[in-house]
Each structure stands twice: as C-alpha cells, then as structure tokens.
Amino acid sequence: MNAKLLKNLAMPIALVAICAFFAFREHAFLGPRNLTQLIVEFSITGTLALGMFMILLTGQIDLSVGSGVGLIGGIAAVLVFQRGWPAPAAMLGAFVAALVLWTLMGALIVRQRIPSFIITLGGLLIFKGLFWLVIQNSTIPVARGDEDNLYSLLTTYYLPARIGLGLAIAVAVALGLIQWRSRAARAAHGLPVPPVADAATRWIVSAAAVVGLVVVCNNFRGIPLSLLILAATAVTVYFLTRHTPFGRYLYAIGGNEEAAVLSGIAVNRVLIGAYALMGVTVALTGFMTTAYSGASTTTVGDLMELDAIAACVIGGTALKGGRGTVWGVIFGALIMTALLNGMTLLAVAPEIKFIARGVVLTLAVWMDVKLGKK
Amino acid sequence: MSVPLLEACGLTKRFPGVLALREVKFELQPGEIHALCGENGAGKSTLIKLLSGIHPHGSYEGEFRIDGTPAAFHSIRDAERAGIAVITQEFALVDDLSVAENIFLGRAPRRGLRVDWLEMHRRAARLLADFGLAIEPETPVRQLGIGQKQLVEIVRAIDKKSRVLVLDEPTAALTEQEVAVLLDHLRRLRAQGTACIYISHKLDEVFSIADRITVLRDGASIATLGVRDATISLVIKHMVGREIADLFPRRPAAGPGTLQLAVHRLNVAPTPGRPAWLREISFELHGGEVLGFGGLMGAGRTELLMHLFGAWGHRLGGEVVLRGQIHARPTPRDSIRRGLVLASEDRRRYGLILEQEIGFNLSLSSLRQFTRAGGRIDQPAEQIRNRAFFDSLRVKAPDQHARAGGLSGGNQQKVVLGKALMTEPTVVMLDEPTRGIDVGAKLEVYELINRLTAEGKAVILVSSELPELMGMSDRIIMLADGRIGGEFARADFSQEKLLAAAMGRAIPSAA
Secondary structure, eight states, rough: HHHHHHHHHHHHHHHHHHHHHHHHHGGGGGSHHHHHHHHHHHHHHHHHHHHHHHHHTTTTTOOOHHHHHHHHHHHHHHHTTTTOOOOOHHHHHHHHHHHHHHHHHHHHHHHHHHHHHHHHHHHHHHHHHHHHHHHSOOOOESHHHHHHHHHHHHHOOOOHHHHHHHHHHHHHHHHHHHHHHHHHHHHHHTTOOOOOHHHHHHHHHHHHHHHHHHHHHHHOOOBHHHHHHHHHHHHHHHHHHHHHHHHHHHHHHHHHHHHHHHTTOOOOHHHHHOOOOOOOHHHHHHHHHHHHHSOTTTTTTHHHHHHHHHHHHHTOOTTTSSOOHHHHHHHHHHHHHHHHHHHHHTTTTHHHHHHHHHHHHHHHHHHHHHHHHO | OOOOOEEEEEEEETTTTTHHHHHHHEEEEEOEEEEEEETTSSSSHHHHHHHHHHOOTTTTEEEEETTTTTOOOOSHHHHHHTTTTESSSSOOOOOSSSSHHHHTHHHHOTTEEEEHHHHHHHHHHHHHHHOOOOOOOBBBBBSSSSHHHHHHHHHHHHTTTTTTTEEETTTOOOOHHHHHHHHHHHHHHHHHTTEEEEEOOOOHHHHOSSSEEEEEEEEEEEEEEEGOOOOOOHHHHHHHTTTOOSOOOOOOOOSSSOOEEEEEEEEEESSSSSSSSEEEEEEEETTTTEEEEEEESSSSHHHHHHHHTTTOOOOEEEEEETTEOOSSOHHHHHHHHEEEEEOOOOOOIIOOOOEEEEHHHHHOOOOGEEEEEEGGGGHHHHHHHHHHHHHHHHHOOOSSSSSGGSSOOOHHHHHHHHHHTTTOOSSEESTTTTTTOOOHHHHHHHHHHHHHHHHEEEEEEOOOHHHHHHHHOEEEEEETTTEEEEEGGGGGGOOHHHHHHHHOOOOOOOO
C-alpha cells in the first residue's frame, strides 16, 4: 500500500522538487511572466506527447515528429507569408498535409510490416529535408508585417481575466456534474460506488487546481490560448483512450498483438488511426511551436520527438506498449518543460542542456524497464 | 518406520489477502516417490517453493525437518546444500552450452586456473552412461529434445548428491515414450535410495510411479494415501471435494439442429506459393452437435481451426459455408461478426492480454454491444455483462478487476472462453480447452460444452487426449498429415480405430 502511494506521489514530488530548485536559484522562475511562458511551452510539449502516447500504447514509436513539427509549421508559414493565404486557410492546408503524411506512414508500417522505428527514422530525415526545401533554409515569419493573424495569435493571445475565471468555474461545475452522473449511472445499475467523501475530495482538489491555475495566469495576462488547445487535446485523448473501443484496442495491441488479432480487432486499421491522430497533434504542435518562435527557421522542432517520448515514459507509459495514462503524460510533459525552462532561465550552456536532457531520458527509460519487469 | 527424510508440520504461508498454505503436513521417507496432487491453486507450488528455500525461513509459520533436525533455508543454495533439487518445467539449462558444461555449471573440474575439459567430459560421459542416456557430452543443449533436457537436469541433480528430487509437472511436454524412459529412471533412483516429490496432473501416471499420494486442496493437506489402497476416483474426490460420477458428462442434444458449417474439399497452404498442407477436407456441422477433431501432433488440427477462423494459411481451393453464407478469405473480425469464434490452445500467447484486467479481456471481442452514440462505451452496462460471465464461469479471483496474468491456468481458460462466448456465437471452436488445467476446471468446461449444445450452438472440439475426445464428442474426425484419416459416429468410437485413422492406416472394416 505504502509502495503504491509512493509510486503515485513520485511524480508530483519530483515536479515540486524541480520547481523548488529552480525557484531557489532564480526567483523569477515562479514569477507570473515566466510561469505563463512555462505554460505555453508545456502546452507545446504536452500536445505532442499526447499524440506520442497513443503510438507508444500500441508498442510502436514515432521518431519523425520533431522534423514533422518543423515541416508542418513551415508549410503554413510559407503559405501565409509568401503566398499571402489567410492564416486559417494556410493552417488548414498544412493540417491536411500532416494528416495525409502520417496516414501514409502508418499504412506503410502496417501493410509492409516494416518496424516503425525504421520507417519513422527515415521520416525524421525526409521530413527534415522537405522542411528545409519548403522554407529554403531561410526564416519565414508567421505573419506579414506587424499585423496579427490566427497563426501568430496561437501563442500570444490570452483570454481576458473575467472570461478565464468564468471558464474555470464552468469547468469545475462540469467536472462535478460528470462525476455525479457517472456515480448515478453506476448506482442505477447496482454497481459498487466509491464513497462520497473520496469523490468530493477529488472534485474539490481538481476544481481548486483549475481555478488556481487561472488565478495564477490572470496575474500576468490571462490564460494562454495554447493551454486551451492542450486542454482540448488532453480531453479528447482521455475520452478516446478510456471511453471508446479504439482506446481499448490501443491497450490490447500493445499488450499482446497476436491476441488482439484473434480477438477480432482490426489491428491494422487501429494502428493507422493512431498514426493519423499523431499527424493531428504534430500539426497542432507545429503551429504552436512555430508561432512561439515567431517564424519558421531550420531549428524549429529539433529533438522534440525525444522530449515527447521522455514525457510519456516519465509519466509511466511503457515503451513496450499496453500501459500508460493521460494524467501521467501530462505530468511527464510538465516535468520536462520545467527542466528545460528552468535551465534556460538560469542561462545553462546549451551543451549542458543536451546532456541534462539525455540523462533525464535515459533515467526515465531505465525506470520503465525496471517497472516493466515487476 | 525410520526417521523421515523430510517431515513438514503445520506449515502455514500467507500472501497479502490469501492463505496459500494452511497447517500442511507432509512426510517423505528415503527411497520413496511421493506424489503431490491438487487442483491449480491448491498450494502445491507454494509448498515446493517453501521446501526449496525460494520462500525463505521466517516468511512462513510452522517448520519442517530434514533427518529429524529443523531446516532453516534462506535461499535455494541452502536447500541444494541440504540435498534438495527442484526440476521445474522451465529449464535451468543454458541452451548454448554443451551437456557436460551444463551438468558441471558453476563447479567445473579445474586444473589450476583452467577448466579441465578432458576430466569434465570424461565424468559427464560416465554419468550419462550410468543413466543409460545415449547423449554425447559435447552436444549443445539446444539440440536436445524436451525429454532429454529433462533427463540432463536430473543427471545434474543426482551428481550434486541430491537426496530429494522435486519434479514439477515433469511430463507435461514429453511424448509417451519419453515418459516411460523418465519413469524407469525414477524407479531406478528409488531403488538406490533417492526420494522424490512428484507433482503431476496426470493421475494414471501418478498411480504407476508413486508409493504414496498427498492431496492438497485450498492450501490444506486433505489426505495421504498409499497407492495400493487408493483409486483414481478417490483421489479426484479428495481433490475437488465432491464425488465425480462421470468424468466426461456428455449429454447429447435432443435432435440434429440446422446446418451451421459446411466445408467442401478445402485445400490450404501455409503461405502463397507453398504446397497444400491441409488437403481435401470436407465435413458438415449441425447445431447442438459436438464434432471432435483428433490426430497426432502436426496433423493440422490447430491449422484447420485457425484457417476457418481467418488467422492462418492461404486457401488454394474449396469452399466454406457458414450459416448459409460463403465464408471466403475471412479475418477473425469477420468470423466473430458471423457467429464463429475460436478459443485458442495457447492462452497466454493468443488468448489474453495478461497485463490487463479480467473484465478488459472478457469484453474485448464484444465492445460493439456496449458502444453508444458518439463511440462511447457504456461502462456500467459492460461491467454488468462482465460480472455475469465472471460469475457464471466461476472465475476464481477477487473480482473482475484482477489482472488476467495473475490467474491460474484453469481460470485463464475460463476468461478466454468467456471472451469467446460473450460475442454470442453460434459455432464455437475449442482448441485443447482443457490443456494444463485441473480436474475441477475440466469438468466445468465439459458442462459448458453441454450447455452450449443444449442452446443449439455447434461445437468443434480439438483434443489430444483420446478419452476426452471420445467422452465429449458426438462424432469424431481424425486428421492424419493434413487429410481426413477417418470419420466416426459415437457408436463406433474405439481407441484402436481412432489411433489407426490418426496414423493414416487403413481402417479395419467394421462391417
């Protein structure tokens, strides 16, 4: 029991320790400006990690997403800046490109039975090359002149304080309603219902967290739009993985692919679906991260595949598939982002940052292997 | 009687939430073969782990004595030093090393710093010869058959001066001939004074080798019987705690039902471009009927089932008609939707997602039944259905949220069957449904087959055990080398005829 509690608390403790360390070294770390920046960066890493999560659940991997993020952001930037497309149209175009590319990649993996590691490693290089071709090794801003458009606003728009607070309260109420309804449904079917006190505590904690987050954001400029994108992605992935057959099949395939086939699961279709969804999150991440750096340049998206994988694995997703939760991924992304953001704030040299990232990734995988043996 | 070689008294072992052993009494005399019998989960493995130091001294209550002195093993090494050697189904042999190296693993004869290879091979050759084994000491273990590996392990244990051999299901993977060799050797060792604890599900084997039998049930030692005073049915009665009138309680359905499956001149190759493996297979299957398929290993029984289900082979010719519909190039998904299910023989590989809960596995093939608007699974409805199957199949676990991988073989089999039956099939194919499961669970599977046919469903049963096949089938088709070797109505069942057909010999005319 104690061991289990410790396992559940390990991530929050690690997160608090990391934040305390950085806050101690640099007080600005917990300042409203940096916290808001951290939230934007967290939204970017988290969204990509949620896509990666569904791939890892099936026991597959996708190493191409970092290059893909650059490519898709780059396509949208070129369409806006050089072709003069309206931002929504440009983003839709790039989005379709991502969907097509990842669906094709998924189809290639399942139909030709080539390991995803190889196909996506090829994708990493091919997409990188295509990316540089598309932006012609230059810097393409996401908006013309100083005007704002939907693209540039992705990481610069903040919800007005009042609307943010209203939204937080609405979410808190909705959380309570959903919990109450699921309890009622279980009770109506004569299934055991957890004690009221537990449910109430959970609701109070989650409601307080949502409202508290908004209050912190409102100290600076309000809830960043990117956080809403992450939230929408997280809710969607949570629903897909916990409440639909598709999600069950992801876990089943990762747990035992042969048994999944014999259980009547259309394994190929599910895997292609997982890659298509990966494409969707790559597009969202591509737009956000390109907007965050203000322009598409050759380094956008570099190594993001590793951050996404690290976030998943830190959050308890098994690399061999079949195990993991959305909550874990969110926490893992938060830990990765806090580390990177804190090191940037402390002006840690880039070479040291690389080493730190590598150490964290290795430690996470080592833990995954240890846990997998139990 | 002399002082027992091993004597256990009041052994109690607790795991969180489970009482694995309760006040177990057990006694082993020198030169005795003592069988341990019990259903899966009765406590046999726990007892062995305790006697062999895997569960160390202090983690259990009660004590056991060796030669009259209390033993306190803290590790397997302690037990080995006291002369207890455990031989399990998972071999402790290194595949890439030679037989001699394996026998002397960790204690190779040395000359200075070097391994004395000549001496090692000489001693290994003598040991093998003493044992009557025609194996070269230099042979890599990888090249040995399962039976030979088992014997090599025993040779190693003997050479370590083991006085107690513990054999856990030693014959599960052996052919009949290998079993005979193994039993011969055990008898010889017994004559030399080695004692043996013998665990097996195969009761006829136990009766042919053991001197005494101790029956465990629910963690308690129920009875210790001398083989001369015991009968198989008495042992079974102790094992399951109730009388078993008939081992194979087949109740044929009222009358022939409608045609469910018709197979006509089916020819199937493993992969495109290869010659046919299954050849000219034709049969019909009606509702309410159990059609048994028998045959030797590699006769194509599993392949036939897997092909009908859509999981194996490339069809070269022939036709399959399932409930009036042509069943061509199906996937398992198509088959399940058309009412044809398969419960595979290899539960862990093909049947279950071991890491997930029982409920997750039960409903995995039937999620469509619970999917509501927006693609959402109605989880309360799903859990109620899961619970109904969990209860009616009498899965032994706290609830449906327990991990499938933690269940015993028989209970895993029940989950596999539950998953297949939840899809509401009309044709149920069972591939070795009772392999490796205990007597009580077997009976439950047989009752389930009766229930299915009483509901008008059709059942295909594949089994390697002829008594089971003859006991539970209404009709039997023997496969021989990918062809039909013979078809028999219930009135014509006899072991001799079935075996002759399995070996592809001409069937003596019954006239």
